[in-house]
Amino acid sequence: VTQRVAENLRPLVAAAAAVGEQVAGPLAARTDSEARWPAEAMAALAESGLLGLHVPVRFGGHGQGLTALAYVCETLAGHCASTAMCFGMHSVATAVIAAKATPDQEERYLRPIALGRHLTTLALSETATGAHFYYPRTTAERRADGYVVTGEKAFVTSGGQADSYVLSMQAGEAQTGEFSCAIADRDAGLHWGEDWRGLGMRGNSSRRMRLDQVTLPHCNLLGSEGDQVWYVFEVIAPFFIMAMAGTYLGVASAAVDIAIQHLRGRVLASTGEALAHADALQQRVAEMWLDVERTRCLVREAARAGDEGDAAALPLILSAKIAAADTAVAATNAAMSACGGIAYREDDRLARLLRDARAAPVMSPTTELLKLWAGRTLLGLPIL
Numbered sequence: 611v612t613q614r615v616a617e618n619l620r621p622l623v624a625a626a627a628a629v630g631e632q633v634a635g636p637l638a639a640r641t642d643s644e645a646r647w648p649a650e651a652m653a654a655l656a657e658s659g660l661l662g663l664h665v666p667v668r669f670g671g672h673g674q675g676l677t678a679l680a681y682v683c684e685t686l687a688g689h690c691a692s693t694a695m696c697f698g699m700h701s702v703a704t705a706v707i708a709a710k711a712t713p714d715q716e717e718r719y720l721r722p723i724a725l726g727r728h729l730t731t732l733a734l735s736e737t738a739t740g741a742h743f744y745y746p747r748t749t750a751e752r753r754a755d756g757y758v759v760t761g762e763k764a765f766v767t768s769g770g771q772a773d774s775y776v777l778s779m780q781a782g783e784a785q786t787g788e789f790s791c792a793i794a795d796r797d798a799g800l801h802w803g804e805d806w807r808g809l810g811m812r813g814n815s816s817r818r819m820r821l822d823q824v825t826l827p828h829c830n831l832l833g834s835e836g837d838q839v840w841y842v843f844e845v846i847a848p849f850f851i852m853a854m855a856g857t858y859l860g861v862a863s864a865a866v867d868i869a870i871q872h873l874r875g876r877v878l879a880s881t882g883e884a885l886a887h888a889d890a891l892q893q894r895v896a897e898m899w900l901d902v903e904r905t906r907c908l909v910r911e912a913a914r915a916g917d918e919g920d921a922a923a924l925p926l927i928l929s930a931k932i933a934a935a936d937t938a939v940a941a942t943n944a945a946m947s948a949c950g951g952i953a954y955r956e957d958d959r960l961a962r963l964l965r966d967a968r969a970a971p972v973m974s975p976t977t978e979l980l981k982l983w984a985g986r987t988l989l990g991l992p993i994l
């Protein structure tokens with residue numbers, strides 16, 4: 611990844627590569643087998659300064675956007691997809707906080723994040739509305755001392771581990787589909803469900819969170835009540851999609867690398883040649899590589915267009931995750947076939963990547979929703 615990065619992003623990508631190589635990668639098998647949150651890798655990311663990727667420079671951060679996020683997530687995912695996802699969700703939540711932070715929120719959240727002393731995450735999804743995360747049922751009653759919040763969030767990545775949770779809620783007289791974003795601090799009185807036992811992405815700690823009349827101070831509201839459409843399409847969707855597109859691209863790319871290494875090294879005694887000499891396998895490698903490179907170009911272009919405020923950015927951004935999900939599932943599957951029975955082991959790295967990749971299409975915005983939104987955008991129709 612490092613070699614093709616724009617000059618200004620190289621130190622950030624190199625820092626992510628160092629965390630991946632030295633900490634996240636060596637622990638990845640254990641993170642997966644024990645479904646253990648990657649505490650050491652997240653601490654190393656904090657130490658490296660990368661937690662402040664989207665914190666404005668004036669508060670000590672890097673002031674970066676979608677391109678940097680896609681690169682860093684891709685780099686980390688090549689070593690440990692769970693670490694990339696926990697980092698990605700922290701980064702999206704940071705971008706949501708930074709978008710309309712008050713001076714108080716700048717001091718309480720953005721500066722500590724830039725210093726690597728605060729980890730945040732996203733708590734949007736609910737079992738009640740599933741993939742339609744923009745229709746929260748969590749309610750917030752406005753009282754003199756704050757918002758009294760009641761509801762249940764599902765799949766909260768870094769659940770129970772993060773210092774704060776950016777959540778969505780229907781405040782005041784809001785109708786279905788109108789929501790506000792707010793921050794719940796870890797000591798707000800949150801109740802956590804059972805440990806996360808995913809098929810893949812097993813280090814995520816993507817747990818259920820219950821808010822039972824939890825009081826959030828008014829100063830923890832992000833933006834204004836009912837700011838939902840602005841947050842969803844200006845911040846949440848682009849950052850969320852780029853974090854995931856980068857992560858699943860990293861998974862796909864790692865699978866292709868494993869297949870290439872395997873085919874070069876596996877020599878059959880019967881022929882005396884490496885499998886790399888078989889025409890059909892050479893073609894398969896070219897197909898896998900082409901798929902990954904095509905998706906990488908799309909992800910990069912979508913991130914660039916988003917960062918530059920290009921009017922044509924939206925369908926590119928939406929399509930970036932569709933493509934990354936398809937590529938991750940296809941590449942891990944094809945690599946598994948290319949590596950044969952030898953790779954078909956529960957503790958094999960490729961098996962882990964295959965399971966990690968399978969989360970891509972079902973994480974919201976899911977592939978179905980993204981196609982709907984991209985199609986409506988191209989047809990000039992309202993997205994929701």
Ligand SMILES: Cc1cc2nc3c(=O)[nH]c(=O)nc-3n(C[C@H](O)[C@H](O)[C@H](O)COP(=O)(O)OP(=O)(O)OC[C@H]3O[C@@H](n4cnc5c(N)ncnc54)[C@H](O)[C@@H]3O)c2cc1C
Pocket residue numbers: 699731732733734735736737739740741742743764765766767768808810811814816969971972973974975976977978979
């Ligand atoms: C590993 C992992 C990590 C996650 N991390 C987070 C996180 O940090 N924060 C967070 O807020 N959420 C997170 N999520 C939740 C995720 O974003 C989705 O909200 C969740 O996976 C939806 O699951 P569901 O079973 O409720 O989907 P359902 O809503 O039940 O959908 C099931 C399937 O039906 C399809 N579908 C639903 N409605 C329609 C429709 N109208 N038209 C066509 N197809 C439709 C969906 O695309 C999906 O494929 C995570 C999920 C996973 C798996």
